[in-house]
Amino acid sequence: MTTFPVEQIRADFPILQEKIRNKPLVYLDNAASCQKPQAVIDSIVHTYSHEYANIHRGVHTLSVKATDRFEGAREKVRAFINAASTKEIIFVRGATEAINLVAQSFGKSQLQAGDEIVISAMEHHANIVPWQMLCQQIGTVLKVVPINQQGELLFDEYLNLLTDKTKLVAITHMSNALGTINPVKQIVEAAHSKNIPVLLDGAQAIPHMAVDVQDLDCDFYVFSGHKLYGPSGTGVLYGKQALLEAMPPYQGGGDMIRKVTFTETEYAGLPHKFEAGTPAIAEIIGLGAAIDYLNQFGMAAISAYEAELLAYATEQAQQIKGLNIIGQAAEKGGILSFTLDRIHPHDIGTMLDSLGIAIRAGHHCAMPVMDFYGVPATARASFAMYNTRQEIDVLMQGIKSLIEVFG
Amino acid sequence: MFDDLRDLYQEVIFDHNRNPRNFRVMDDANRQVEGFNPLCGDRLTLFLKIEDGVINDASFQGQGCAISTASVSLMTEIIKGKTEAEAETLFTQFHEMTTGKSEDIQLEAIGKLAVLAGVREYPARVKCATLAWHTLDAALKNQAQSISTE
Numbered sequence: 360m361t362t363f364p365v366e367q368i369r370a371d372f373p374i375l376q377e378k379i380r381n382k383p384l385v386y387l388d389n390a391a392s393c394q395k396p397q398a399v400i401d402s403i404v405h406t407y408s409h410e411y412a413n414i415h416r417g418v419h420t421l422s423v424k425a426t427d428r429f430e431g432a433r434e435k436v437r438a439f440i441n442a443a444s445t446k447e448i449i450f451v452r453g454a455t456e457a458i459n460l461v462a463q464s465f466g467k468s469q470l471q472a473g474d475e476i477v478i479s480a481m482e483h484h485a486n487i488v489p490w491q492m493l494c495q496q497i498g499t500v501l502k503v504v505p506i507n508q509q510g511e512l513l514f515d516e517y518l519n520l521l522t523d524k525t526k527l528v529a530i531t532h533m534s535n536a537l538g539t540i541n542p543v544k545q546i547v548e549a550a551h552s553k554n555i556p557v558l559l560d561g562a563q564a565i566p567h568m569a570v571d572v573q574d575l576d577c578d579f580y581v582f583s584g585h586k587l588y589g590p591s592g593t594g595v596l597y598g599k600q601a602l603l604e605a606m607p608p609y610q611g612g613g614d615m616i617r618k619v620t621f622t623e624t625e626y627a628g629l630p631h632k633f634e635a636g637t638p639a640i641a642e643i644i645g646l647g648a649a650i651d652y653l654n655q656f657g658m659a660a661i662s663a664y665e666a667e668l669l670a671y672a673t674e675q676a677q678q679i680k681g682l683n684i685i686g687q688a689a690e691k692g693g694i695l696s697f698t699l700d701r702i703h704p705h706d707i708g709t710m711l712d713s714l715g716i717a718i719r720a721g722h723h724c725a726m727p728v729m730d731f732y733g734v735p736a737t738a739r740a741s742f743a744m745y746n747t748r749q750e751i752d753v754l755m756q757g758i759k760s761l762i763e764v765f766g
Numbered sequence: 767m768f769d770d771l772r773d774l775y776q777e778v779i780f781d782h783n784r785n786p787r788n789f790r791v792m793d794d795a796n797r798q799v800e801g802f803n804p805l806c807g808d809r810l811t812l813f814l815k816i817e818d819g820v821i822n823d824a825s826f827q828g829q830g831c832a833i834s835t836a837s838v839s840l841m842t843e844i845i846k847g848k849t850e851a852e853a854e855t856l857f858t859q860f861h862e863m864t865t866g867k868s869e870d871i872q873l874e875a876i877g878k879l880a881v882l883a884g885v886r887e888y889p890a891r892v893k894c895a896t897l898a899w900h901t902l903d904a905a906l907k908n909q910a911q912s913i914s915t916e
């Protein structure tokens with residue numbers, strides 16, 4: 360193992376000291392949501408205790424302070440994903456809202472009936488349904504890149520789907536159900552060679568690897584704060600400035616205007632044009648604190664440590680008879696999705712819970728993926744930087760024991 | 767190792783999960799309803815043969831967790847020979863038992879079904895146990911369409 364300071368990190372997450380059903384918590388549901396370090400919790404308490412007021416409005420001291428902190432978080436996000444400008448960082452409620460924003464604003468203004476949107480067979484419902492809604496509204500057509508049995512995108516099929524009709528590609532950076540990391544740089548390159556913009560769903564990828572939106576050259580990148588050890592109710596839409604400038608507002612209201620009369624409204628510039636109403640102020644400042652926290656360790660080190668965890672978990676899981684790993688892509692992040700012969704994932708989930716182990720059992724908001732593998736659901740253990748080999752041992756022992764009990 | 771779960775996973779439940787009773791397609795069924803739990807993807811098809819207000823045969827197909835499989839297996843056993851009215855009463859009693867609305871429910875009255883009383887301590891699993899019964903309820907009300915626990 361590397362010298363990754365996992366014990367120091369664990370001490371920073373108060374919830375990891377909790378007991379669940381009288382057992383030490385083994386939290387392996389990080390793909391659903393990550394736990395929060397004390398730094399993020401403290402940041403929220405500090406904002407509400409000392410620096411809270413509404414932003415962008417007041418001349419009073421607290422409003423100015425809160426605005427500074429809020430815009431400071433925007434700069435932290437910009438630097439974290441290496442965007443060219445803070446004008447390209449739009450705060451939203453989560454990755455889901457970011458995709459809906461692009462579908463409704465970019466989609467409705469730039470696409471027309473018959474245009475095609477390319478997604479993949481491993482998308483989360485959040486990167487399927489908004490496009491289906493757009494298709495129903497304006498008559499665009501959804502095309503789906505298939506995957507192979509390992510859970511990898513069929514790249515040749517993807518290339519074949521890029522036609523003169525294709526007007527947008529929207530693909531996940533990392534699959535939440537399978538763990539597959541897609542070759543997003545090549546995906547973007549191929550689309551750009553035909554002048555097709557690309558949205559990357561980074562909800563799963565963002566906590567696990569360094570993301571450089573300029574290097575990827577993607578047109579939109581979306582993620583949720585709660586999966587990045589930050590507060591829930593926060594999310595980010597990154598968009599290239601020229602594209603965002605050309606897009607109409609998504610919602611109307613306060614904070615997104617320059618001038619309002621009853622006959623017309625002049626919209627604010629970027630990024631405020633897309634941020635109607637009072638945002639989750641303390642939470643977004645807290646997201647900035649989460650990024651500061653992660654920067655202490657660096658995403659490259661986190662990525663390397665998690666890769667070791669996944670390799671160890673995979674090796675251990677392969678030794679369990681009757682355990683089938685769902686998703687065995689060559690490029691994979693810290694997700695172990697599996698089924699057990701004759702034991703339903705919900706029973707696995709309840710039994711492991713009684714041992715203090717939190718995993719997800721279900722379709723992971725990716726029902727088409729379940730259909731592809733012919734299973735109603737899977738059990739999924741998903742790893743974060745605070746998980747350890749010992750916890751994986753506890754998980755594997757739990758799985759072996761429940762197989763025994765079911766007989 | 768799983769001592770805490772003894773109330774939920776009783777031996778009868780493992781038994782019905784391993785060897786579900788009445789697990790077959792019924793060709794001469796006169797009621798057939800599909801039940802679906804979108805939360806976990808469990809799906810079952812319930813077949814009934816009702817003659818003169820009496821359930822003369824009951825069977826099912828589908829896949830689900832141990833709780834839902836045992837629940838539907840036990841249900842098909844217990845409702846055979848019951849009148850529609852008696853089955854409806856059982857549905858109500860079962861529902862009250864699993865959702866814990868009635869603390870003093872007569873467990874003897876529902877016999878074997880009492881093994882499923884443990885689910886009331888597990889809110890996330892109640893729907894696994896009640897899916898079969900909601901499907902039965904729809905079948906008795908002659909609602910031909912599929913039903914969902916949501």
